[in-house]
Amino acid sequence: MKTILTIFFMAVASVALGQNTVTGVVTDSDTGEGLPYVNIYFPQLEKGTTTNETGAFTLKNLPSGTYALVYSYVGFETKSINVSIPITEPIALSLASSAIEMEAVIVSTPFHKLQSDNVMMVQRQTMAELKSSGAVTLGEGISNIPGVEGVSTGLGITKPVIRGLTSNRVLVYTQGVRLENQQFGDEHGLGLSDAGVASVEVIKGPASLLYGSDALGGVLYINPEKFARENTSQGEVNGNYFSNTQGYSTGAAYKASGEAFKVLFRGSVSEHADYNTADYRVTNTRFKEQDFKAGLGYQGTHFKTELRYNVNRSKIGIPHEIGEQSTNYEPLLPFQELTNHIFSSRSTLFFKQSKLEFNLGYIYNDRKEFEDDHHHHDHAHDHEHEGEEHEGEEHHDHDHADHDEHGEHDEHDAMHGSGNEDMLHPALHMKLKTANYDIKYHLPGKGNFETVVGVQGMHQINTNYGEEVLVPDAITTDFGVLAMSHIHFDKADLQVGVRYDKRWIDINNSLNKTFNSFNGALGAKTNITKQITARLNLATGFRAPNLAELTSDGVHHGTNRYEIGNVNLNTEQNFQTDLALEYKNKHAAFYVNGFYNHINNYIYLSPNGSFINNNPVFNYLQDNAALYGGEIGLHVHPHPIHWLHYQASFETVTGKLNSGAYLPLIPANSLSNTIRAEWDMQDVGSTFAFVKLQSVFNQKNVSAFESSTSGYNLLSAGIGGTFKVFNKDLSLTITGTNLTDKTYINHLSRLKPDGIFNMGRNFSFGLTYTL
Structure with missing residues (x-):
């Protein structure tokens, strides 16, 4: 690490100083008139401005080199051009009107292009869009993205599922660094708040x-909010109320930027009672969360850096049966208490025609789980290493009579808050400390070639402090090296890359495992016609077995089975073919994506026919598997009804082992239809209204250990807008979800075995005021 920092600062000192300025004007291609308030942005430099009343703009203090310049305006298409700096002449730009929404720069891929210029298909949605649909949590909001679902345990815990793959097969990035938070468990949520999140990008398929490892199924890339623009400052207060849980979230933020330095701060608090269905409240689905984010940035002519810190503390009840009906916020036993610290540093050093990126991260995940039979132990617990997969929420008795006997005592403990918490001892207490790095060098561009080479790695320590051991103490070390090129042709773009990875796992200082893998990707994009684009991507991915799969040896009480790990498991390796076709004109957009994903050595659980203490024994086995399906989407903005939008999407996925058995936790097929109206009123501001019908079909293609689920329809609607109050923006939203109060069970709900319904009707009210 010291060597890396020494090289880094020597390189900073060696860069010659200089200042470059880019000027230009943006006009309407139909009228030739200058367009005011057009967004001008260099995504690689993270510098931008807006045009003045005549369409002119100026950007100063830019490094030499060739960079993409993106310019966009509401009601017009988004365009991107390459600009070679220094440049002495003003740039003449033009935009044509378009009713389809503005494109955005994709951050999760290394070349930072618009999606229309990207070879790889990436789904992107802003956090504002997800929240306006009525999502209560970040996890629930992400589940509204086509091709993405969520394995849920109540409302407070949601794990992303991308095209049928989840947990360690899906990698999550936040603040530009890899998130590690014991994601192998079904009941382990993201540990992230939606406060301060700008957008979410989803790479579907092996990345x-x-x-590196664990991106076999895809990547969920969560983009934090940007700093304020140069020489500006901004404050914000917000609040939300949710009728179903009688819950609320509230927060405040401040950010300011000078010519070089910039800062931001954001804090939020949320609390929710048990969610309600048409028939009952689901006991102990309540949760509480506090979140704080801070950032410090510096931007010079040849060097930019930002430091960010996020601490998220949550207390989440773990439901298992319907008991006492309550609207208390304090979780009952059993519950989780999680604290997640994320430190990140992202820096870029600009040379004359190249750049060097340093992304460093440190994640400290402190997980405690409290159970019914551990809440009055006064003695100190020995540091045990039993190697038993035994989760905090797994001491669940599904007999209602037993719950009646103890439920009153649990409610009493919860209502007394921190006084009794001092007497609690976690049954499970794990600390996961992860340091990771991602260093990429963008080589000087040669003609139509863009090339990046890099190294990535991770050092992770897992330590147990509780009475039970879910996974053993272990040290995991990753190292990977990669190279990728983007090649531009007149009528097509080609992207090709290779990578080598190695993982070392030291378990309890007694068992060492090593895994390695070569991977590659090849993608092509071509414009078949002016309006039709085709993308074909071929890629391999891999995943090393996790600690639970390698070392389990105990009862999994939540499923009433004895699970035995297998230290001889091999690396999962997959190959995916992904084909996408898109049609787009001024008033309509249509896409169809199809994929076939073959996985060698897919890891799964299977009974061996024996019993231990009346629990059937399950072993971790491997077999080849395949998943296939796709998504279809349509967006129509009829002419001349400029305020009306119709959007529809359909998604399907099927997963099977080579033996013919279906894979578990495969989401049901679903169809979504949305009618949205948008107005921009001169005296009021921008407003919107929408009606959405989501139709989820029967899921009968299930594994031998799960039940099928029936289809259902959910109706949602909402209205909102941004208005000027004391010359400041006030945003209001009112959204209703499941308006018919439908009782239904999502196929990916972990409460499905007990026949517990998902959330009923909910009205959410949101307010944000910019100071």
Whole structure:
């Protein structure tokens, strides 16, 4: 690490100083008139401005080199051009009107292009869009993205599922660094708040080439909010109320930027009672969360850096049966208490025609789980290493009579808050400390070639402090090296890359495992016609077995089975073919994506026919598997009804082992239809209204250990807008979800075995005021 920092600062000192300025004007291609308030942005430099009343703009203090310049305006298409700096002449730009929404720069891929210029298909949605649909949590909001679902345990815990793959097969990035928070468990949520999140990007399919192990199924890339623009400052207060849980979230933020330095701060608090269905409240689905984010940035002519810190503390009840009906916020036993610290540093050093990126991260995940039979132990617990997969929420008795006997006592403990918490001792207490690095060098561009080479790695320590051991103490070390090129032709773009990774796992200082893998990717994009674009991507990915799969040896009480790990498990390796076709004109957009994902050595659980203490024994086995399906989407903005939008999407996925058995936790097929109206009123501001019908179909293609689920329809609607109050923006939203109060069970709900319904009707009210 010291050597890396020494090289880094020597390189900073060696860069010659200089200042470059870019000027230009943006006009309407139909009228030739200058367009005011057009967004001008260099995504690689993270510098931008807006045009003045005549369409002119100026950007100063830019490094030499060739960079993409993105310019966009509401009601017009988004365009991107390459600008070679220094440049002495003003740039003449033009935009044509378009009713389809503005494109955005994709951050999760290394070349930072618009999606229309990207070879790889990436789904992107802003956090504002997800929250306006009525999502209560970040996890629930992400589940509204086509091709993405969530394995849920109540409302407070949601794990992303991308095209049928989840947990360690999906990698999550936040603040530009890899998030590690014991994600192998079904009941382990993201540990992130939606406060301060700008957008979410989803790479569907193997992304091991870019991110290494655990990106076999895809990547969820969570973009934090940007700093304020140069020489500006901004404050914000917000609040939300949710009728179903009688819950609320509230927060405040401040950010300011000078010519070189910039800062931001954001804090939020949320509390929710048990969610309600048409028939009952689901006991102990309540949760509480506090979140704080801070950032410090510096931007010079040849060097930019930002430091960010996020601490998220949550207390989440773990439901298992319907008991006492309550609207208390304090979780009952059993519950989780989680603290997640994320430190990140992202820096870029600009040379004359190249750049060097340093992304460093440190994640400290402190997980405690409290159970019913551990809440009055006064003695100190020995540091045990039993190697038993035994989760905090797994001491669940599904007999209602037993719950009646103890439920009153649990409610009493919860209502007394921190006084009794001092007497609690966690049954499970794990600390996961992860340091990771991602260093990429963008080589000087040669003609139509863009090339990046890099190294990535991780050092992770897992330590147990509780009475039970879910996974053993272990040290995991990753190292990977990669190279990727983007080649531009007149009528097509080609992207090709290779990567090598190695993982070392030291378990309890007694068992050492090593895994390695070569991976590659090849993608092509071509414009078949002016309006039709085709993308074909071929990629491999891999995943090393996790600690639970390697070392389990105990009862999994939540499923009433004895699970035995297998230290001889091999690396999962997959190959995916992904084909996408898109049609787009001024008033309509249509896409269809199809994929086939073959996985060698897929790891799964299977009974061996024996019993231990009346529990059937399950072993971790491997077999080849395949997943296939896709998504279809349509967006129509009829002419001349400029305020009306119709959007529809359909998604499907099927997963099977080579034996013919279906894979578990495969989401049901679903169809979404949305009618949205948008107005921009001169005296009021921008407003919107929408009606959405989501139709989820029967899921009968299930594994031998799960039940099928029936289809259902959910109706949602909402209205909102941004208005000027004391010359400041006030945003208001009112959204209703499941308006018919439908009782239904999502196929990916972990409460499904007990027949517990998902959330009923909910009205959410949101307010944000910019200071």
